[in-house]
Every structure is written in structure tokens, then in C-alpha cells.
Amino acid sequence: MSFRQCINALETLTPYPELIAYIKRDDLQQESPELDQQLDAVLNEDQRHSGASWYYLLSVLRGVYKGSITHTELVDEMNKEEERVRLYREKNQPRSGDDLYFQDRSRLC
Secondary structure: HHHHHHHHHHHHHOOHHHHHHHHOOOOOOOOOOOHHHHHHHHHOOOOOOHHHHHHHHHHHHHHHHHOOHHHHHHHHHHHHHHHHHHHHHHHHHOOOHHHHHHHHHHHHH
């Protein structure tokens, strides 16, 4: 679950005020299984969320909707996260000698 996915979910939910109100509640799934199903259909249509990532997503959304997390803070965290990913990828890219090693070795197999 990334901060970008949280921001995308916020944008996706904009036309669904009943789902936003549902997320703000602290007792999800207690009284409205139909809203839970609709929320799942809107945000998890590809079924890619594990239980943990789904819980995390809903926690972040609830924080934004209740005002404990600002949209600006979320965007700042997303930018930090993307910078960490960029630096990690840059640091862990194979060096040109490594590429040759793996290419040569694959011919031996």
C-alpha cells in the first residue's frame, strides 16, 4: 500500500459521499454490509488488497476525512516515499559489469 494509492482512493471516492460518511465511522461492517460491499467494489475492484493493506488504506482515508491527516501531509509523505523508491532503485541497479556477468552466465546454462 503506497501513499499514491491513498491519494488515488481519495479522488476515486469524491463522487461517493455515502461511502465517505461510512469510512468516517468507527464501526465499519457493523451495520452496513451493503456499503461495505460497495466500498469494496469501488476501491478494491481488482482484488489486489490484502487484509492489512485494506485496513491501512481505510485508516489513512479515515484520518484524512476526520481531519487528523491533511491532504498536504499525505502528498508530502507520497513524495518522500517516491524519492526513497527512486534512490533504492538507483542504488540497486546492476552495474554494466554485472549485466555482462549475468548475460555470460546465462549462456552457460
